[in-house]
Amino acid sequence: MTMNEKEVLDALKKYREMDLKYEDGRILGSMCTKPHPISKKISEMFFETNLGDPGLFKGTKKLEDEVIQMMGNFLNNNNPFGYIISGGTEANITAMRTIKNISRKKGNKTTTVIIPETAHFSFEKAREMMDLQYIKPPLTDYYTMDVKYIKDYIEDNKNNKIDAIVGIAGCTELGTIDNIKAISKLAEENDIYLHVDAAFGGFVIPFLEDKYKLNNYNYEFDFSLNAVSSITIDPHKMGLAPIPAGGILFRDISFKKYLDVEAPYLTDIHQATLIGTRTGIGVASTWGVMKLLGEEGYKNIVSECMDKTYYLIKKAKEYGFKPVIDPVLNIVALEDENPSETCLKLREIGWYVSICKCVGALRIIVMPHIEKEHIDEFIGALASVRKS
């Protein structure tokens, strides 16, 4: 049975009402947020574009080249190569594809990657598909990879070549930043590829005021470090672009050859992205939001989020809730004896936090849509759940 246009839109509206809305402040466990308002107008303008066939959409392709350059600029790379893709998962898989293909070209039979315990589960998808071998160093007291362990591991395994190291700049669970500066030095000395997953931190760390920086972390993570060959950085997280807008940047175009697949039917004869057909909405929106906000705009957004993060911690402490670590970025982990249960109880009363796997804790991401009133209400709700 068909419906007319009004019936379709009315029906869809009802489904949409069952969704949570960012502005209600109940989404406390997501790394996505309400996109910047300008992106709705931009999306309408670029609604029909397809960067899977860039020769047809030359203007949109030009925007992608420019936006990669703009992101390269604030990542200290004047000559980057990359794409705006579906998200961090595709970006991380793309980096792993590159690493595997470099390793294979060298004649290695297995691809070995040193990667933190705290890595996002997209790396597990990559491992399973590509049969990668992961080495997971222990974590320090600050929940970062133990660099001394990596050093020793490399020395002890001279015959068992390490193909790559993955470092995280803004880890999903705790927001921690691996000591990528020290790792880069090791990687450079031993000719090892270094990929940085800054899916979340990429639009935070470059705009973070010094006053928020902790002593126990090194905040350097970008192409200014010699061994960094690729970075995952998602505009649709803290960049305020709409989904889909993930980002993968390489140091330069020399990495493209490891990704190219022959694409006989398209306007380009090779395709390097994992996904084929892809909308230009993410590209144009990222371009637009970046031009509109500029460095100052992102700095303000990051400072506001950090301010609210400290507010959340202060409130939590008032109720006797203990954060696992001081906040590195706008992510808070609160110790909890049974985080899964607490999480479910909170959901029952309409609050959506998530949990940390690496420590028993509730995980809250203080995205731009979270206001101080929401934090007050949430802490009250958490107190009531803990008492029950």
Place this chain on the structure above:
Amino acid sequence: MTMNEKEVLDALKKYREMDLKYEDGRILGSMCTKPHPISKKISEMFFETNLGDPGLFKGTKKLEDEVIQMMGNFLNNNNPFGYIISGGTEANITAMRTIKNISRKKGNKTTTVIIPETAHFSFEKAREMMDLQYIKPPLTDYYTMDVKYIKDYIEDNKNNKIDAIVGIAGCTELGTIDNIKAISKLAEENDIYLHVDAAFGGFVIPFLEDKYKLNNYNYEFDFSLNAVSSITIDPHKMGLAPIPAGGILFRDISFKKYLDVEAPYLTDIHQATLIGTRTGIGVASTWGVMKLLGEEGYKNIVSECMDKTYYLIKKAKEYGFKPVIDPVLNIVALEDENPSETCLKLREIGWYVSICKCVGALRIIVMPHIEKEHIDEFIGALASVRKS
């Protein structure tokens, strides 16, 4: 330097003007088209949704379940399992992931897949990442996989287990349909997984009037054939949904376990899709366009495209241009001595066709945005290019 909102939108408009527009009729080599007008309104409504975290967007998730059921219905499956994802590439990679994981569970060291020469290049991405072994049977005179060869190959390789066969229903280059009925019989007898790539044909073949069906092809391709375990079918091609709206459907939910990855931070504890964060725009638009058009609406669209396809062939023949085969679907291949050169010359004067790799030919897809006037003009342009 930042810009204000008006400056951003004005600047973006200029980039957008460099793109081709579907309505100008110059895009003759794309399997995408102008989405149905209602999808713009729907996209606005679902702009902020993220099905990567379905517990937050329960209404949108419900729409996805319903739309998979609706697509299952016209693919003769009342109990399908699947997702609306980024496109045919992700769908085909997802099917290959399933096949590899089933094979691995059986203890096989390599995964062997029989796949046509004419398969889309997304299968090459899957092969490269997952180290699959592809067997490519010769093509018949009708550009379909030689079923006799497959039968003999299976018999001759009893010790070398075949894990899967891929059949194509609407091949990218020529629109041909493999004899999936006969292949399904073979697959069933030998306990082999059968995946069907109907990325293009899935929204054409079920709505194709009998008068357009040729004698040398079998048009059956869906779950009514016993061995078919998964189907790639893209709403953002002939389904008139906007990008990103690809589709992967499995026979039932028993296949989910081969795809699940632990997702500790999300509202669901497992994630089966390859991509994580994903907009609900494709889901809601597919739901809306399907409800609005219904079977009758899609039948009309397909009939109009087939009518224009025959018109193109008639016009082409008047100029002495020879089609490689009679049209199976709304795709035309015109013989050409040097298709790459002709293609480039056509681009220079603003016409964008593509080429066939398997035969020396130009490839034209008669999508809904192509009108008869465009065909007249194009044939004239092709004649002028051939004379030059």
